[in-house]
Amino acid sequence: LVRLCDLSSIRGPVTDRFQIFAGTSIGGLMACALAVGIAPRRVLDAIDASGPYIFVPKPVNFFKRFIGKAPYDSYRLSEAVKQCLRQYADMPISQVDAALLVPAINWTTGQTHVFMSASLGAAHASNATLYDVCMSSSAAPTFFAPHQAGEGPMLDGGLVANNPDMLVLSEVQRRWPNEIGRVEMLSIGTAGAATPRPPEKAMKSMPGWGRSLATFMMDVQEVTASSQATRLLGSRYLRMNHLPASGEAAFERLDLADDASRSALFRASDATAQEAYKRHRAFIDRMLSPSSLTGRQ
Template identity: 25%
Template sequence: MPFQILSISGGGYLGLYSIAVLASLEQSIGRPIASCFDLIAGTSVGGIIALGLAAECPAEEIKAAFEKEGKSIFSSRAAPTTRFGQWRDFGRSLFSPKYTGTALRNVVGSIIGEETLIGDLKHPVVVPTVNLTKGTPQVFKTPHHLSFQRDHLLRVVDVAVATSAAPTYFPIAEIGDELFADGGLFANSPDMIALHEAEHFLKVKYQDICLLSIGTTTTQFSFSHRTGRKLGTAAWARRLASAMISSQQLDVHYMLSHKLADRYVRIDEVQSREQERDLGLDVATDTAMKTIRGLAAGSVQKFINNSKLQDMLRNSAPAPKFFYGRSAQ
């Protein structure tokens, strides 16, 4: 029997694409999509989605929350198109985060529950963050291994806020006495994190692993030869996050497509030049919402008959073994 992994990338409000795709797939099988997978991984907004699915929250409800509350979490302003507008937008986060994070926490709490613990989840999940107190990456996990004695007592909402605490966008998250930032700083596409978890901790041979990776339509980062040679500190400051995210994701997908071959399915879309003007990590306008939903619908139509995807969706993962928490067997 194959060991199946679902991995969900980060991308701010573009995560609406990820959950829209997953909601359509869940509707097509008529049961929680988490039941198809042995392990779920998610970073940033993908981590929020992963935690919700691991709690068996209906994907359609998570999608509806994104659509309804996106403007309260992010910005209802259109993406700036002029250089002045771009610099003004950049200036808003020069000395403090652009958003308070209160609305984000409230939305996550309304979806999953304020008091739900990691040990209460119904499916194994891994969620990358950066521990700023220790200066190291940290992956929060359900207690699906005997040595995982720490995280099952943490509240899901705290972990969700930690993995999505994107620098300049949201305040640094605090859990206990430790500070955390967005997992996208090192693993915006957590596919390799999940693969390592399966191989190292769960002792699964990579030949038995199938991985479904869901993107957020983030564009490939590039610029012209003339522009690139003239960029200084100020110009790079606006572009650095996009460059890091794009490069990291492309590298991960390249390696996974080689290692897993046809057992690796990546669902994503490339934004057109016109669509790029309407979309952004924190752009939650009505136009952005409709564009993202349209991209998701196109992806579902493109992949729904993919034979490997269909095999994944027909699978029923065995009940997980948790060693601690209320879900422990």
């Protein structure tokens, strides 16, 4: 998004350029920050600076690993979220002026929990703070412990809606049923979509899957949601996502934050943004202009 804003000569916040912000996990943090008026560049800088700090493994304790303790400290993630949101961390999502949607999973009920601002309907709004919303949606079970929010222990929304496009469209249909034909959506991925895999590498048992099972399931959901949104919106939908080649280490693990991995991510995002802008300049410029359509997302 930062690169698209540069290409479109957009500076500062983008709050008035979209009518709904939505995201999951790291995308949820970005959506919350953008929705309250934090400029995309500041969001990027905060996230980039926090990566190496967040993914510092705990001292090895084989007993704790054996009984399933999370490998990373949620405290570090907590500090990074607060650093990004700053004075807005304690703001209830219900008080955010912009329409905002962030999914998580309630461990107790086993159901998807969608945090929403009052702009999507007061009856559906949540009183959870933006800090709790972001921590809930980012609590990936193979990396961090569940986040204890008012609604109960919460898990990463990426397990059910790594790409929340269809959740957004269902809310638009509910809130503005006559406007779905005018909706335009810009969807930005994190280089996590499923890529071709050699048949001979198909895992034969659960131990062989390890963490890759959760990643695979999120990839499949991401592609499915994008396909459904494309069928529903057609040319009014643009999905931007780098498709990593097999063996690109920076994209195979979600917890790599060393200099080489971060450089690879920046190169990929820059190339993806430039290619998308080259092919869809009119659409992107229109999406980044001040919003006047009820259904622009």
